Amino acid sequence: MLILEFPNERHRAAYEDMVKGWRSVETPTSPGKLFAGKDFDEFLSIVQREPAESDPAKVPAHLFFLADTECSKLFGAIQIRHHINHPNLIETGGHIGYGICPSERRKAYATRMLALALPEAKKIGLSRLLVTCKDANVGSWKAIESNGGVFERTTFDEGQLARRYWIEIT
Template sequence: MIYLVEATTQFSDELEEFKQEIILYDADNEDQFAGCMGLRNTSTSEEWINICNLRKSVETCEQAGTKVPSTTYFAIREQDKKLVGVIDLRHHINHPILGTWGGHSGYSVRPSERGNGYAKEMLRLNIQNAKEKGIQKMLMTCDERNIASERTIISNGGVFEKNIEVDGCVMKRYWIETNR
């Protein structure tokens, strides 16, 4: 159905279409680029992909504006090579925001492709990536009003821990064992 590939310029045109679609359809959503940190603020897809590459290493991630290394993946539909989503994997959450409500991963599915199970499969594949990186438990969070994201997390083995309030928003915290 889909596979994950590290962010690469091979999909620059697809990424630009993805970005424009999110801007158009999710204009009222302040989390419209979850899992795509900084995509909205870059002038080209190549610029954002270069930032993603800097984020992968502890030695270079600060040049990309973060203290925690992460890997960004494109979700590519096998049949037509269309970019249907973006998901990231933070290599650790030893950070006040990530350890509280940011978690190990954020993701976005292209608006025209929502409702097809891509988020569920993206997270399933990313759990495998986490396991390969030695992450035994993944913290996943979602806004309490985001039922679709909550279902995605639960369907991938997420176990509810607690609700927390962040800037007036109630967030749900879930843990996923990667060795299940």
């Protein structure tokens, strides 16, 4: 069974495996927080602190692993931002940042992870999510559309065409 889990000490070995495999294939981009810190201890302290972020210049967020309870394996991670009232988020960042490790892509994990994130976003108090991605990122916009994402308009992100979608949480 696939579940979303808030990072904790139990994930140490699986986190180290996933990040090592990921970095061996590409320079990871998203979700950025998954790669924060020089090691697991530093990563854990950053993500466990983040939901209670009190600095008004920073946006509180929850990062969750997509995990398989049976084999203690991690497939990727998704970050849910508590709001988008920030210049980096309101146009192109949106509420969500996510990624699946390269060895596990194209197995519907991103689609499932986003579906599992919707009830978590609701618990945070969100009723609709802005989810954005580059136009060229077919896997991402397909996962968004499969989760009820309604295309709003295109925009530009880092000089590239990007798409903005809204997902209503029912």
